[in-house]
Amino acid sequence: MATKFAYTWSAVLGCALASGAFANDDVIKQTQNAKQWAMQAGNMSNQRYSGLKQITKDNVKNLRVAWTFSTGVLRGHEGGPLVIGDMLYIHSPFPNKVFAIGLEDQQIKWKYEPKQDPTVIPVMCCDTVNRGLAYAEGKIFLQQADTTLVALDAKTGKELWKVKNGDPKKGETNTNAPHIFKNKVITGISGGEFGVRGFVAAYDINTGKQVWKGYSTGPDNEMLIDPSKTMTWTDGKMAPVGQDSSLKTWQGDQWKIGGGTTWGWYSYDPKLNLMYYGSGNPSTWNPVQRPGDNKWSMTVWARDVDSGQVKWVYQMTPHDEWDFDGVNEMILADGVNVKGKPRNVLVHFDRNGFAYTLDRATGELLVAEKYDPAVNWATHVDMKTGRPQVVAKYSTQANGQDVNSKGVCPAALGSKDQQPAAYNPANKRFYVPTNHVCMDYEPFKVEYTAGQPYVGATLSMYPAPGSHGGMGNFIVWDAGTGKIVQSKAEKFSVWSGALVTAGGVACYGTLEGYVKCVDANDISKELYKFKTPSGIIGNLNTWEYKGKQYIGVLSGIGGWAGIGMAAGLEKDTDGLGAVGGYKELNKYTQLGGVLTVFALP
Amino acid sequence: MPAFLALVVPHLQALADEPLYKVEGGNKVDKATLEGWRTWRALACERCHGPRQEGLVGPSLLESLRRLSKDEFKQTLMKGRPEKGMPNFDGSKMVTENLDGLYAYLKGRSDGAIQPGRLEELK
Numbered sequence: 001m002a003t004k005f006a007y008t009w010s011a012v013l014g015c016a017l018a019s020g021a022f023a024n025d026d027v028i029k030q031t032q033n034a035k036q037w038a039m040q041a042g043n044m045s046n047q048r049y050s051g052l053k054q055i056t057k058d059n060v061k062n063l064r065v066a067w068t069f070s071t072g073v074l075r076g077h078e079g080g081p082l083v084i085g086d087m088l089y090i091h092s093p094f095p096n097k098v099f100a101i102g103l104e105d106q107q108i109k110w111k112y113e114p115k116q117d118p119t120v121i122p123v124m125c126c127d128t129v130n131r132g133l134a135y136a137e138g139k140i141f142l143q144q145a146d147t148t149l150v151a152l153d154a155k156t157g158k159e160l161w162k163v164k165n166g167d168p169k170k171g172e173t174n175t176n177a178p179h180i181f182k183n184k185v186i187t188g189i190s191g192g193e194f195g196v197r198g199f200v201a202a203y204d205i206n207t208g209k210q211v212w213k214g215y216s217t218g219p220d221n222e223m224l225i226d227p228s229k230t231m232t233w234t235d236g237k238m239a240p241v242g243q244d245s246s247l248k249t250w251q252g253d254q255w256k257i258g259g260g261t262t263w264g265w266y267s268y269d270p271k272l273n274l275m276y277y278g279s280g281n282p283s284t285w286n287p288v289q290r291p292g293d294n295k296w297s298m299t300v301w302a303r304d305v306d307s308g309q310v311k312w313v314y315q316m317t318p319h320d321e322w323d324f325d326g327v328n329e330m331i332l333a334d335g336v337n338v339k340g341k342p343r344n345v346l347v348h349f350d351r352n353g354f355a356y357t358l359d360r361a362t363g364e365l366l367v368a369e370k371y372d373p374a375v376n377w378a379t380h381v382d383m384k385t386g387r388p389q390v391v392a393k394y395s396t397q398a399n400g401q402d403v404n405s406k407g408v409c410p411a412a413l414g415s416k417d418q419q420p421a422a423y424n425p426a427n428k429r430f431y432v433p434t435n436h437v438c439m440d441y442e443p444f445k446v447e448y449t450a451g452q453p454y455v456g457a458t459l460s461m462y463p464a465p466g467s468h469g470g471m472g473n474f475i476v477w478d479a480g481t482g483k484i485v486q487s488k489a490e491k492f493s494v495w496s497g498a499l500v501t502a503g504g505v506a507c508y509g510t511l512e513g514y515v516k517c518v519d520a521n522d523i524s525k526e527l528y529k530f531k532t533p534s535g536i537i538g539n540l541n542t543w544e545y546k547g548k549q550y551i552g553v554l555s556g557i558g559g560w561a562g563i564g565m566a567a568g569l570e571k572d573t574d575g576l577g578a579v580g581g582y583k584e585l586n587k588y589t590q591l592g593g594v595l596t597v598f599a600l601p
Numbered sequence: 602m603p604a605f606l607a608l609v610v611p612h613l614q615a616l617a618d619e620p621l622y623k624v625e626g627g628n629k630v631d632k633a634t635l636e637g638w639r640t641w642r643a644l645a646c647e648r649c650h651g652p653r654q655e656g657l658v659g660p661s662l663l664e665s666l667r668r669l670s671k672d673e674f675k676q677t678l679m680k681g682r683p684e685k686g687m688p689n690f691d692g693s694k695m696v697t698e699n700l701d702g703l704y705a706y707l708k709g710r711s712d713g714a715i716q717p718g719r720l721e722e723l724k
Contacts, residue, residue, distance in 0.1 A: 075658075119681075122649070122688040127658070193645070404719075442719075446643045449693050453645035458719075460652075 026137050027180050028270065030084060034502075035544040037083045040132045040177045041420060042541070045332035046267040048422035050542045053503035054549035055600060060505050060517045060528045063598045066550060067106050068533075071097060071593035076537050076558020078418070079132025079177055080497065081595060082140075083543035083552075084154070089135070090595055093558070094121060094128035094145045100157060103545045110157030116146045120168045123451065124175070125193040126560035129537075131177040131265075131418070134185065136205055141178040143187050149178060149203060151185075161208035165189065165201060170450050172196050176263040181275050181305045184211055188262030188277070192325065195257035195283040195454035198297070200266075202308060212308035216260030216279040216296050217246050223296070224308045231312040233365045233386040241313065249293040249318075257448050258290070259283035260297035264327035265420050267346075272361055274302045274311055276332070276346055280325035285412075286443035286456030287397040293318035298326040300348060300356070302363060312363030317352050318387060321396040322377060322441060323412035323457070324352035329420045336428055337480040338366050347479040349421055349432055351414025352388065354381055357479045369482030371475065372415040372434055374464040377408050396441050396457075404442040404458075411439035411461040413493070413560055420539060421477075422498040422506065424520055429485060430477040431506045431520070433494035435561075436464045437471050474498070474508055474516075476523055488523050492585065495561040497539025499551070509536025509553055511561060512588035515598070532596045535589040537561060548599050556593035557585070622705040627716035629723040634709060637702030638720045640695050649686065653717040654710050659687065666711035674704050 030038035034051035042048050055063070071077065073092040082089040087109065088101045098112040121128055124145060134141040139160060140152045147166035152159060165187055166172030171194025179186045184202040192198070198216035203209065214224040220243065227243040246255060260279040268275045279301065282294035298317040303310050317324045328349055335342040338357060346360035353375030357367035368381035377395075378388035392398055396405045413435055421432040439461045446456035463471045472490035477483075496509030500520055505527065507517040513532045519525040535557030542551045623631040630638070641647075649659030656662070669677070678696060681689030690696040696703065709715035 117683075118686065119683045119688065121686040122681075125648075444639075444642060447695065449695075451688075452690070452693050453643075453648070455645045456643070458642060458647075458652075 027135070030135070036085070037081065037541040037543045038135055040079055040082070040134070040539070041265055041267070041329070044181070044268045044270065046265055046329050046420065047331060047333070047425070048420060048497060048499055048539070049424060050499065050501045052501055052542055052544055052549045054544070055501065055505060055551065056503040057505050057519045057527060059600060062600055063517070063528050063530070063551070064601050065530070066597045066599040068597065069099070069101065069106070069595040071099070071556070071595070073097065073556070073593045074591040075556070076127040076129045077554040077556030077593040078129040078537050078539070078559060080539040080541040080554055081552045082133055082135050083541070084135055086545065087154070088552075089133050089140055089154070090554070091130055091133050091142065092593055093130050093556075094124070096130050096142060096144045098133065098140065098142055098152065098157070100154070112142070112152055112157045114142070114144050114148065114150065116144060117168070120146045120173055123168050123171050123191070123194060124173050125190065127558045129175050129559050131175060134178040134180050136180040139205065141180065141185050143174045143176060143178045145173055145175070147172055147174050147189070149185065149187055149208065151205070151208060163203060163208040163210070170194070170196065174263070177265070179266045179268070180205060181268040184305065186266060186275060190261050190263040192259040192261040192280045192283055193453055193455050194451065195259065195448050196261055197256055197258060198260035198262050198279050200262050200277060200303070202305070214303060214308045214310065216262065216299070217250070217255040217258040219247060220244065223310065224303070225310045230310045231363055233314055233363065236384045238312065238362055238364060246295045249295040251291050254290050257283055257454065258294060258297065260299070262327065264418055265329035267330045267332050268305065269332055269360060273305055274360070275305050276300065276302055276330035276360065278326035278328060278330065278348065280327045281320050281323045284446050284454050284456035285323050286401065286446060287319060287321040288401045288443060289445060289456065294320065298324065300326065300330065300346070300358065302360070314358060314363055314365065314386065316350050316354070316356065316388070319397070322352070322408060324350065324414060326350060328414070328416060328418060331421060331423050331430065332360060333423050333425070333428065333479065345479065347423070347430060349416045351410070351417065352377070353410045353415040354388070355477060355479065355482065357482070367479065367482040371432065371477055371484060372410065372436060372473065374409040374436060374438065374467060375415060396443050401443055401445055404440050406440045407438060407465070408441055409438040409464055410435060411437040412441070412459055413437065413461070417495065417560065419495045419537070420497040422500040424500040424506070426502070427521065428480075430479055431498045431500050431523070432475045432477050433496055433498050433508050434473045434475055435471060435493040436467060436473050437461050437493060438464050474518070474523060486523050488518070493561045495537045495559060496553070499540035499542060501542060507540045507551060509538065509540065509555065511535040511537070511557065511585060513555055513557070515540070515553055515596070530598070533594045534592045535585065550597050550599045552595060552597045554593060554595050557589050557591055622709045622715070623723055624709055624714050625723055627714070628719065629721050630706070630709070630715060631723055633702040634705045634715070635702070635720055635722050636699045637704070637706030640699040640703045641706060643695055644690065644693065654707065662707050663711045666707050671704055675700055678703070
C-alpha cells in the first residue's frame with residue numbers, strides 16, 4: 001500500500017511539472033492530429049469525423065484486412081480502439097481487459113486485467129459491454145464494470161490510481177467510456193433497471209479525487225441546479241427552472257430510486273466550458289407506479305465542467321412510459337442553417353424517435369422531428385411547450401397496468417440506442433445508424449429491493465410493420481430542417497457507431513458482421529463490404545501510421561441488440577408470428593471479440 | 602405407535618397426490634403457481650433465461666428443471682451461482698415468499714403443461 005501511494009504521488013508530481021496545462025489542451029491537441037484517434041468519438045464535439053483522405057470513395061473498394069486481433073472474450077464488444085502515436089489501445093467487455101498494441105509490429109506491449117467480483121455480471125442490464133478507454137497526458141483511463149475508475153500509465157500499463165464510482169450491491173455498474181474534459185475524468189453510472197439514482201461525477205485526472213458530483217434527480221443542491229439560474233425551455237422561451245424542479249415531479253421519495261442514469265457519449269464545448277450528456281429512463285418501467293414528470297430523467301444536460309453547475313436542461317420525454325432513455329450522444333456542430341440562420345447547435349437522436357436540434361449556448365429548442373417515419377407514440381413535439389404530443393392508444397400509462405399496449409413504435413431500444421452517429425462538416429449532415437423496430441409493452445406492479453431488477457414491464461419487439469421488413473436503416477439527416485435526406489434499409493438494427501471521412505466515405509458495421517462503406521454524398525452506393533468474424537456493435541475508428549490510413553472496428557455480437565432484442569423476437573407476436581430474428585442472426589454470426597484493421601493494399 | 606402411523610401415512614399419501622400445480626388450457630393456473638409466474642416476471646428472469654425459459658445468456662430452464670431436485674433449485678435461487686452470473690435472491694422478499702410457486706411454475710413450463718407468457722388464475 002505504501003509503495004502504491006509513493007508511486008501515485010511521484011506520478012502526480014511528474015505530471016504537474018511536465019505540463020502545467022489543462023489535460024484537455026493535450027487531448028484537444030491529440031484529436032486535432034487527424035493521424036490519431038485520441039477520443040472514443042474522435043473529438044470533443046462527438047463528431048466521429050476524420051480529416052484523413054487517403055481512403056476515398058473511388059478506392060475504398062480496394063480495402064484489405066491489414067491485421068486482426070482477438071480479445072479472447074465472448075459477449076458484446078462496444079466502443080473502439082484509441083490510437084495515440086505508435087500505440088493502439090483496445091478494451092474488452094467484462095472482465096475489462098486492456099491491451100496496448102504497438103502499431104509497428106502489432107505486438108502486445110502491455111496488458112491489464114482488473115480483478116472484479118463476478119457478481120457484478122447479473123446486475124448489468126443489457127450484456128457486459130464496455131464502451132472503451134480514454135487517454136490524456138500519458139494516461140489511459142478505464143471505467144470498469146464494477147464502477148472502479150482506474151488510471152494506467154500509457155507506456156507501461158501500471159496502475160496510477162483507482163477510485164470507486166458506485167456500489168454494484170445497489171445495482172450500480174458502469175458501461176460508459178470515461179470522458180476527459182479539462183483536468184477531469186467525467187464518468188456516469190448505469191443501473192436504470194435496478195432503481196439506481198443517476199449522476200455524473202468528475203475526478204481529478206492526476207489524483208482520482210472526486211471534484212464534483214451532480215445527480216439527475218432530487219434536491220436542487222444535489223443536482224447542482226441553481227433554481228434561479230438553471231434554465232429550461234418554458235412557453236416558447238428559456239426561463240429559470242425554479243425551486244425543487246425535480247422533487248415536485250415525483251411522488252414521495254421515489255426520486256431516490258428514480259433512475260436517470262448516464263451511460264452515453266458526452267461532448268464538450270471548450271469556448272462555453274460546458275459539457276453535454278443525456279439522462280436515462282425513470283425507474284421502474286411501469287409508469288403507473290411513478291406519477292409526475294419524473295424530472296430530470298430523459299433530459300439533455302449542459303453543465304459547467306469546473307463546478308458541475310447546470311446551465312440548462314431540456315426534458316424530452318416527461319413521465320416516460322416506454323423506456324425511451326435520453327442517454328444517446330450529444331453531437332456539437334457549428335454554423336448549421338436553421339430557418340435561414342447559422343447556429344451553433346447540439347444535435348441529439350433520441351431513443352424516442354425524435355431528433356432534437358438545440359442552441360447549445362442557451363438551450364433553446366430549435367428543431368424536433370421524427371428521424372424514422374415509423375415513430376407513432378407521439379404525433380409531434382409541441383414547439384412552444386417542448387412536450388411530445390402522446391397518442392392515447394400507445395400510452396401505456398393510459399392503458400394501465402397488466403394491459404398490453406400493442407404496436408408502439410419505436411421499441412424500447414429506440415429509433416436509435418447508444419450506437420453513435422457521425423457528423424460531416426463538409427456537407428453539414430449527420431450519418432445515423434438506426435433501429436426500425438416496434439413493440440408491445442405491458443407494465444406491471446413491481447417492488448423495489450436494493451440490487452434486484454426493478455423493471456416492471458414485459459416487452460415483445462419486432463420489425464416495424466408495413467415497411468421493408470428489416471430492423472434497421474442507415475440514414476442521412478439534415479438537423480437544420482429536421483428531415484431525412486436519404487435512408488438505406490438494413491436487415492438488422494444498425495448497432496455500430498458510424499464514421500465519416502474527408503475522403504468522402506461513410507462506414508458502419510452490421511449485426512451480421514459486415515463492415516460497409518458508402519459514398520458520403522449518396523449512401524445508396526455501397527462501395528465496400530467485408531464480413532468480420534462476428535456481429536458488429538462496436539464503432540468504426542480511423543488513423544494513419546507511416547503514411548497509410550487504417551480503419552479499425554471491434555466485432556463481437558451481444559449487447560441489447562444481439563441478445564435482448566433478438567431473444568424477444570423468438571416470442572410469437574400477434575399478426576407477425578415468429579419473426580425468427582434471433583435464429584436468423586444465428587445463421588450469420590456467433591460470439592467472439594476481434595479487432596479487424598483495414599487498409600488499402 | 603400403530604395409531605400414530607395410521608395418522609401419518611395417509612397424510613404423506615395425500616401430499617404425494619397433491620399435484621405440484623394445477624393448470625387448465627395451458628394458461629389458467631392455481632394461485633401459488635400464478636404468484637410463481639409473477640415472481641419470475643418481477644425479477645426479470647427472462648433477461649438471462651429467455652422469455653420462454655428456453656435459455657439465453659443463462660441456461661434453458663426447460664432443461665434444468667428436468668434435472669434439478671427441488672432442494673437444488675431452492676439452493677440455486679437462494680445462494681446463486683455467482684461464478685456463472687446467477688445472482689442470489691435470498692434478499693428478495695418476493696422470491697423467498699413464492700419459492701414453491703416459482704418452482705411449480707417452472708416445472709409446469711418444463712413439463713410443457715403451462716404455456717409461455719401471460720397467465721390467469723384458475724377459479
